[in-house]
Amino acid sequence: MKRPFYIVFSDAxxxxxxxxxxxxxxxxxxxxxxxxxHIGKMPGxxxxxxxxxxxxxxxxxxxxxxxxxxxxxxxxxxCHLVGGHLRLHAFRAYGAASPPDDIRxxxxxxxxxxxxxxxxxxxxxxxxxxxAGLQLANAxxxxxxxxxxxxxxxxxxxxxxGKPRVVYAVT
Numbered sequence: 001m002k003r004p005f006y007i008v009f010s011d012a013x014x015x016x017x018x019x020x021x022x023x024x025x026x027x028x029x030x031x032x033x034x035x036x037x038h039i040g041k042m043p044g045x046x047x048x049x050x051x052x053x054x055x056x057x058x059x060x061x062x063x064x065x066x067x068x069x070x071x072x073x074x075x076x077x078x079c080h081l082v083g084g085h086l087r088l089h090a091f092r093a094y095g096a097a098s099p100p101d102d103i104r105x106x107x108x109x110x111x112x113x114x115x116x117x118x119x120x121x122x123x124x125x126x127x128x129x130x131x132a133g134l135q136l137a138n139a140x141x142x143x144x145x146x147x148x149x150x151x152x153x154x155x156x157x158x159x160x161x162g163k164p165r166v167v168y169a170v171t
C-alpha cells in the first residue's frame with residue numbers, strides 16, 4: 001500500500017519561512033486590492049516552491065538520498081524567487097491595474113470640480129451627487145484627504161453660530 005511521504009522543514013528553514021511571513025505582512029500593509037490578496041498567498045507559494053527545489057536538487061545529483069527535509073537553502077531560494085521576483089511581476093499585473101479606493105474616489109471628485117468649475121464645496125455636496133463609492137462620509141473624507149495632500153483643495157472652518165461647517169476651497 002502506498003502512503004504519502006511527508007517532508008518536514010529543518011529548524012533553520014522554519015525560521016527563514018517565519019521571517020518571510022513577517023516580510024509579507026509588511027508588504028501587505030502597503031498593498032491594496034488584488035495585489036494584497038496575492039501577497040497573502042506568497043508564504044504558501046514559497047513552501048511549495050521550496051519542496052520542488054528540494055526534489056530538483058535530489059534529481060540533479062546522481063545517487064543522492066531522497067529528500068527528507070526542506071533545508072534553509074531551499075526556502076531561501078524559494079523566498080527569493082517568490083518575494084524578490086514574482087512579487088514584482090504581480091505588482092505590475094495587479095497593483096498597478098487598480099488604484100486604491102481613496103485615490104480612485106479623489107479622481108472622481110476632481111472630475112466634478114473641473115466639470116462644474118467649483119470654487120468651494122462641502123463633503124455633503126459630494127455625498128449628494130450619489131457617485132459610486134462616495135455615498136459614505138468616511139469614503140468622501142478619505143478622498144478629500146488625498147486631494148488636500150495633493151494641494152487640490154484646502155480645508156477651512158466656516159462659523160455658523162452653531163457647529164462650524166467644514167468647507168473645501170479649490171486651490
